[in-house]
Amino acid sequence: MLFSSLSRSLFSSNPLRPLSLFPNASLLSSPLKIITRNRGQLAPRQVKYIKRHKGVIPIPTGGSIKGTTLSFGEWGIRIKGNGVRFSAKQLTTAEDVIKRKLKILKGTKVWLRVFPDIPVCIKGNETRMGKGKGSFEFWAARIPTGRVIFEIGGAPIREELARDILRQAAAKLPTKMEFISRSTPPRLGNTVLHPPKPAKPDSTTVFLNAADASPSSAQPTV
Numbered sequence: 001m002l003f004s005s006l007s008r009s010l011f012s013s014n015p016l017r018p019l020s021l022f023p024n025a026s027l028l029s030s031p032l033k034i035i036t037r038n039r040g041q042l043a044p045r046q047v048k049y050i051k052r053h054k055g056v057i058p059i060p061t062g063g064s065i066k067g068t069t070l071s072f073g074e075w076g077i078r079i080k081g082n083g084v085r086f087s088a089k090q091l092t093t094a095e096d097v098i099k100r101k102l103k104i105l106k107g108t109k110v111w112l113r114v115f116p117d118i119p120v121c122i123k124g125n126e127t128r129m130g131k132g133k134g135s136f137e138f139w140a141a142r143i144p145t146g147r148v149i150f151e152i153g154g155a156p157i158r159e160e161l162a163r164d165i166l167r168q169a170a171a172k173l174p175t176k177m178e179f180i181s182r183s184t185p186p187r188l189g190n191t192v193l194h195p196p197k198p199a200k201p202d203s204t205t206v207f208l209n210a211a212d213a214s215p216s217s218a219q220p221t222v
Contacts, residue, residue: 042088043139044117051121051133057083058144065186065193068146072111073153074182075162077169081176083144088116091141091149094172098150101165102157109154116141146187149177 070076095112102108116139123134143149150169152162163179170177186193 041092042116044115047117047119050119050136052119054120055118055142057085057142059083060144060146060189063188065146065188067113067148068186068188069184070148070151070180070182071113073109073151075153075157075159075166076111076113076148076151076180077166077177078148078180078187079143079145079175080178081145083142084173084175085118085120086114086116086141086143086149086173087120088139088141090173091116094150094169097169097172098152098165101168102152105155105157107155108152108157111151111153113148113151114141114143118142145189148180149173 068078091112091114095110098110102110118140120137120140121134122137150166152165159181166177166179185195
């Protein structure tokens with residue numbers, strides 16, 4: 001009641017008490033901002049449907065290695081355990097840890113390679129079946145095994161410091177992560193695809209090729 005009576009007195013059109021008497025009249029005349037609960041910093045600007053099916057975490061079985069190696073920074077972390085559904089709050093917390101540790105290093109950057117664009121709806125406990133889908137709770141991202149989550153770079157960072165920073169960020173995420181660099185091979189699910197080693201030349205083949213190329217074995221021309 002106190003807020004309603006105050007708003008009526010502030011926004012009233014009484015000529016005896018105009019808004020020009022207030023120093024912040026422009027702020028009072030503007031509409032109040034509505035803060036949505038559980039809406040973090042990471043959220044899509046616009047979606048067609050606010051409610052969606054739960055879905056499943058994709059399994060990388062098609063042979064694609066896209067998103068399993070670094071593309072922007074020099075160091076990073078990627079999923080080593082099972083695929084998981086990250087919430088926007090978890091990603092924001094891990095990103096804040098990295099930014100807080102890299103604040104002392106000038107020119108460093110942080111790249112987030114995933115984005116939570118899946119709306120998650122939850123119904124209350126001890127609720128009877130039916131009555132429609134639950135209300136919106138938070139945004140999430142379904143990430144399979146092997147995807148890179150964070151990358152850091154932009155300035156020279158020692159490997160020991162990068163490992164310690166990304167280790168603290170990985171502790172905020174609900175799955176097992178691994179530290180990677182530019183030289184780390186891609187990953188296809190639980191398999192790390194190492195580049196094939198160059199084949200060693202056979203000594204017999206080399207001897208025969210050398211004998212064929214010698215001038216003594218050339219046939220005389222008539």
